Amino acid sequence: MSDYTFQTKLLHNEHKFDSYTGAVSVPIQHASTFHQSDFDSFGQYDYSRSGNPTRETLEAAIAELEGGVRGFAFASGMAAISTAFLLLSKGDHVVVTEDVYGGTFRMVTAVLTRFGIEHTFVDMTDLDAVAKAIQPNTKVIYMETPSNPLLKVTDIEGIVKLAKANNCLTFLDNTFLTPALQRPIEFGVDLVLHSATKFLSGHSDVLAGLAVAKDEVIASKIYALQNSFGAVLGVQDCWLVLRGLKTLSVRLEQSQKGAAEIANYLAVHPLVKNVYYPGLAVHPGHSTHFRQASGGGAVLSFELENEDAVRQFSANVKIPVFAVSLGAVESILSYPPKMSHAAMPPEERNKRGITDGLLRLSVGLESPDDLIRDFDQAFQTLT
Numbered sequence: 077m078s079d080y081t082f083q084t085k086l087l088h089n090e091h092k093f094d095s096y097t098g099a100v101s102v103p104i105q106h107a108s109t110f111h112q113s114d115f116d117s118f119g120q121y122d123y124s125r126s127g128n129p130t131r132e133t134l135e136a137a138i139a140e141l142e143g144g145v146r147g148f149a150f151a152s153g154m155a156a157i158s159t160a161f162l163l164l165s166k167g168d169h170v171v172v173t174e175d176v177y178g179g180t181f182r183m184v185t186a187v188l189t190r191f192g193i194e195h196t197f198v199d200m201t202d203l204d205a206v207a208k209a210i211q212p213n214t215k216v217i218y219m220e221t222p223s224n225p226l227l228k229v230t231d232i233e234g235i236v237k238l239a240k241a242n243n244c245l246t247f248l249d250n251t252f253l254t255p256a257l258q259r260p261i262e263f264g265v266d267l268v269l270h271s272a273t274k275f276l277s278g279h280s281d282v283l284a285g286l287a288v289a290k291d292e293v294i295a296s297k298i299y300a301l302q303n304s305f306g307a308v309l310g311v312q313d314c315w316l317v318l319r320g321l322k323t324l325s326v327r328l329e330q331s332q333k334g335a336a337e338i339a340n341y342l343a344v345h346p347l348v349k350n351v352y353y354p355g356l357a358v359h360p361g362h363s364t365h366f367r368q369a370s371g372g373g374a375v376l377s378f379e380l381e382n383e384d385a386v387r388q389f390s391a392n393v394k395i396p397v398f399a400v401s402l403g404a405v406e407s408i409l410s411y412p413p414k415m416s417h418a419a420m421p422p423e424e425r426n427k428r429g430i431t432d433g434l435l436r437l438s439v440g441l442e443s444p445d446d447l448i449r450d451f452d453q454a455f456q457t458l459t
Contacts, residue, residue: 153271229361276404
């Protein structure tokens with residue numbers, strides 16, 4: 077199987093059919109507990125929090141796709157991220173990319189601090205700044221690349237070298253690109269995290285999180301936390317993510333094509349102040365991004381004059397849904413200050429460049445021409 081391309085691996089793996097029945101759809105095993113035929117020696121499964129065959133199918137699939145040794149399925153992206161942070165102990169310190177997802181910001185600032193875990197936010201496009209932020213008690217460097225919502229690019233290999241020199245672990249949220257476009261473990265990252273709610277499942281119908289460990293040492297620690305904390309993904313939702321994975325390549329191919337066309341359109345529009353998209357040659361970190369990723373992705377952000385312009389534009393645009401989330405078959409227009417980054421105080425948002433005029437667009441499977449015409453008519457209401 078390892079000789080297959082990524083696109084083929086999505087469909088042809090050890091779970092392509094059920095070995096017992098030949099069914100080409102993975103069985104959903106709803107059992108919460110499993111009969112043990114031997115008093116002294118239990119079977120592979122005993123209780124579904126600790127292990128379930130449907131969940132393990134998804135966990136094996138994402139581990140293979142990311143190139144790690146073991147995968148883990150959680151009840152949400154934040155459940156995966158929060159469980160990963162439980163590797164830290166009182167007195168530890170974590171370095172975090174500054175324009176991180178709002179839910180991660182809330183976890184770091186409002187929860188970890190209660191347990192005596194310190195943090196420093198840093199612009200991870202600046203390796204010198206990251207190096208200066210590392211302290212003797214730093215245990216984790218946490219990356220998002222491209223970041224949410226400004227699509228900032230972090231040099232993964234550069235951060236991994238810093239981490240290894242300082243005996244730190246590296247975590248990376250790969251939600252925006254998925255292993256179809258970026259495989260951080262190949263660059264030495266210790267733990268890859270996903271909101272599988274987004275591109276991996278891709279249909280706005282499931283809430284899920286995934287993690288993939290680079291080696292058995294971190295895998296065993298994450299499994300112990302998953303089993304102890306118990307925020308596992310239900311089997312019905314595991315099946316939905318597995319189904320979504322099968323079309324990941326074709327969905328991303330279409331969405332990415334549309335994102336590139338829309339980014340180029342927005343880049344020359346007189347009412348748009350800034351466009352943030354790694355696929356644009358002028359995007360800061362463009363060359364670094366394409367050293368570690370095979371595409372620009374399907375998410376972009378753009379800045380209008382102010383909140384009033386955003387209100388007017390979003391009220392008149394017709395095709396995208398105006399909603400929280402991203403990575404779906406339908407285009408999703410989001411307003412980070414009141415949605416993904418509502419947990420971040422206004423002064424912190426402004427410090428990071430997340431202005432009141434910023435919109436984030438996750439491009440779906442619609443015709444890019446239709447989306448651009450829709451944007452045109454919405455922009456006309458601003459003039």
